[in-house]
Amino acid sequence: MENFNPDFLEEENDDLYEHFTFTVGKGQSPLRIDKYVMGKIENATRNKIQTAAKNGGILVNDVPVKSNYKVRPLDIIRVLFTHPPHENLLVGEDIPLDVVYEDDEVLVVNKPAGMVVHPGHGNYSGTLINAIIYRFDNLPNNSSDRPGLVHRIDKDTSGLLVIAKTEHAMSHLSMQFAEKTSEREYVALVWGNVETDEGTVEGNIGRHPKNRLQNTVFLDDEADKGKPAVTHYKVLERFGYVTLVSCKLETGRTHQIRVHMKHIGHTLFNDERYGGDAILKGTTFTKYKQFVENCFKVLPRQALHAKTLGFKHPKTGEFMRFNSEIPEDMQQCIEKWRNYSKYQELEE
Template identity: 70%
Template structure:
């Protein structure tokens, strides 16, 4: 029976879970409690530690959290997921090109491309932004998670601006601005549907989805999750999709993705939140082919971190940086413009 590790492409801002072990019980597996099952397979652990992991909801059977008395059956997939990467300090310098928008003695701004994971995690020990930073810069300060230079993060398949601290003073003062919500962060997104209001605010605590731990969900109960506020404004209506600007007041895990789904407008081609299905439109085969072509042009969630503003930690000058939309999003929007002009679309 082998151990495999999850490929962690989920760039979270907080409350991460990393898969430490995954076991597939064999065909002849006898019925046994999951804590005893894991005791036989995981070295250097105790039954008490396994039971504690189960109590925290960190042991999964076939994707569902289970208690320590769960009975393992043949062909069950058992995962142990914990809140820290098993090898969190492992960073190998790699010569990965960086698109540096601005740099001085205290910080730098990077325009992160789609597909670049921000920091190492299980399955992603190489090829990340942190690996690139370790190669190009020496003695970057560590953040509270022991990750060099990182002040904030964005998802692997979200493009756009990130600020990197180059010394401890910059790290502390920039992190304080993010914590106190004084930074300016604007994202551009394409969402499914025609949003009725020209602008609005989405509020609601975010926490992991009760059934799908890889999703975040909105909860009305203030005791669940963390407060999250997203301000949105319609930029362009394109029939079955809408281009919106999202201003973050808070920076929670998958905040825009979860908030937009919550109001019924998932991000276009966001597979994790259901946006990779044809959610609005007709049943005509030509329309279906059009949407599939858009998915091919934009093979990821339609989200770009366009604008970032903050006070410089040393000069105290307010700095505001802006980027153009990446080619895949720009091409997708243009295709929808052409389609919406040549077809009579319904809301």
Template identity: 60%
Template sequence: MSKEDIEDNIESVEDQQTEDMFEHHHVIADVGQDAVRIDKFLMDRLANVSRNRLQNIAKAGSLIVNGNPVKSNYKVRAKDDISVVLPYPVREIKLVAEDIPIDIVYEDDALVIVNKPANMVVHPGFGNYSGTLLNAIVYHFEGLPQREDYFGRPGLVHRIDKHTTGILVVAKTELALTHLAKQFYDRTSERKYYALVWGDVVEDEGTITGHIGRSKKNRKVFQVYEEDEGFGKDATTHYKVVERFRYVTLVECKLETGRTHQIRVHFKHIGHPLFHDLEYGGDRILKGTTFAKYQQFINNCFKLIPGQALHAKTLGLTHPTTGERLFFDSELPTGFTQLLEKWRNYTKIN
């Protein structure tokens, strides 16, 4: 395997997010199937899945037979249609604990809510084997009282890009990970982002759709494909305008799906790349005047943030053990706040 193939494989895993992070196993019992417990039935058919893990999956409501969740002692019958949603197994990269400061918004025995800063990769991968959010979380976990149901490692439920800031949830136990994974898979979690995009977005609110897949020309980025092209996965982004600055617009985005780079790709697709997006063309002047003073203003704005102006503002989910609906909100980081203030001042005096 070539170095490029290896990089592709690593990047494809790193790029998987939310729904894409989870294997969806589908099995139909044979016509002559004898009645047998479903956990035993699946152990014989799914590689590297323990009985204990299947029981946790059932507790989380992720073991589905003929459209309904079942317990691990359910007896499989002929022609049963069985579905299982599992988090991807941990990759063959050792997570080394590193004493890196992290902003923990909320924590209990089941999960941790973290406010990720800019310029931090979430998970170790090619070119980023240390200094990641998970390295910091592992260090934090090592300082906690250990229980039997602890992973001993973080359970990553979803990811946000290196330069994107904001709210992330990390599971502490296998049951919590499985339960949260199903919420993201079923799209019952709620996520809202703030993004500053180039141009004056015409509609006050709207919906962007389009299948998203890796670019055939540049494997490091993604693009929108038409449905009849048979490439990529369906993606839906709802947005509404929060504030207008003549040449750029602040929008709130609600994700219905969670494809890689979804907001960045969708807004580029409709002609409004994210401000200072290094991969999708937002790191150059796309709207405004040709005056040197304006060009200097934009360059000063670029210096306030390391990459795209995108912040995971809120996250709503159901607690995996209590069933309580939780909602978390995060303030915009300093650089993003300063960026908006500069645009407010600019539009007032120009």
């Protein structure tokens, strides 16, 4: 690093494109940079990261480093590849949208399960953003350069999203989400009998140290990790081995409800990423196993729906609240459990 040529960035990086920037946490212990970056980028292979380093595409505090460089607290890491980010190559696509509300400032849509919100690794087309840029020109970019996007929900979560159509709407709505004045309520089916009628889950959420596809809760002794997250839950209906709950978000961390409910011992039903696609509660009877398998077939995704969305209109100041029906696949699964729990009561 001492022999770094200051002209390197101009000479060598003309054909490299920045994809990611990370700031190393204060509590980070020394770790090879290829391992550190792999833990931060979903679907990245070590070979791809090491090739980027050979090409001068891994920079620490604007200085290219080799794969064996040990990261230090507060290092600023930039990752550059030889191809432009796919997010920068957005193409509008004529994809049907379930529009709940629209005016000159905002668009509220009901996203189906299975639709990715924005392009990323492995999903470069068929996303909600591809659909909205087909319909609208000159949408404002958010802080991550994603047109129109104020917030997002996971691919296999269904429900309501608001899109900003103007710069004013983007800044106004983003501020509401940041200041926790927006309203977001989800309905979830979770494993186990949630004993308390209502409660609050608090705990910083960040990337799982051993499984980079998951997030996890960091407790008091690791308070410097993750970002603060608060989820309020309320029991709607109990079915014995599973419970239907309402979850209201104070914050909007990635996988927040999925992580927080797992943290209190109630993983979302059929949430493959967090282990909810196994039988976590119930009997060992073959009949019961077959029943649960049938529920998984009816609802081949995590049982989570963004049911209610509320915010102040950026122009009129009026508080607007939108509700959406629980989709058919989730309704069918809930009904199967409802019938099963009644059958169990009769048996007992």
